[in-house]
Amino acid sequence: DVVMTQTPVSLSVSLGGQVSISCRSSQSLVHNNGNTYLSWYLQKPGQSPQLLIYKVSNRFSGISDRFSGSGSGTDFTLKISRVEPDDLGVYYCGQGTQYPFTFGSGTKLEIK
């Protein structure tokens, strides 16, 4: 199974600041078709997860350009700029390249 390792476990940021979350996979996430199926989700308190980023760097419909994804192979990053109060919650990376689909353990974002 592909193990997804997220760091840090938690972080605290001031409003308007910028944060980066790292996600590393135990195997390359490059699919046989050449695509890399790494996505990012945000679970706000008391809610179900919502999709932010897919295929490493593509923002999902309606997602602010304050969110950006990058990386390749086994090393990926989510950056959030100009942090707003509504950004708080737990961020998960997930891979859809191979079964079983796996997620990182999550990064909790708190607002100072």
Add this chain to the structure above:
Amino acid sequence: VQLVESGGGLVQPGKSLKLSCSASGFTFSSYGMHWIRQAPGKGLDWVAYISSSSGTVYADAVKGRFTISRDNAKNTLYLQLNSLKSEDTAIYYCARWAISRVMDAWGQGASVTVSS
């Protein structure tokens, strides 16, 4: 797009439960669907997948105990949970599988508690 789970509850170890996920706002029959669970205070744990043509894949932890199925006429996804264990206690989410191999829509979740 809307996904609404139902059927959760409190069940004794070794018993069974069936979850449903009612889909609307899209052509249900054209999409693969997943079940993902989240134990209390824990992260996301993928459970099972069913393709648009009803091919299935399971996580090792539930293989042989859980069955994912779908009824396209009713726009409904199911998860039959048998031989339940305390470690199956979780919120169970259904999610749509997009062509970009990502879960792009999630339900609000159904809570399953396995306890005597």
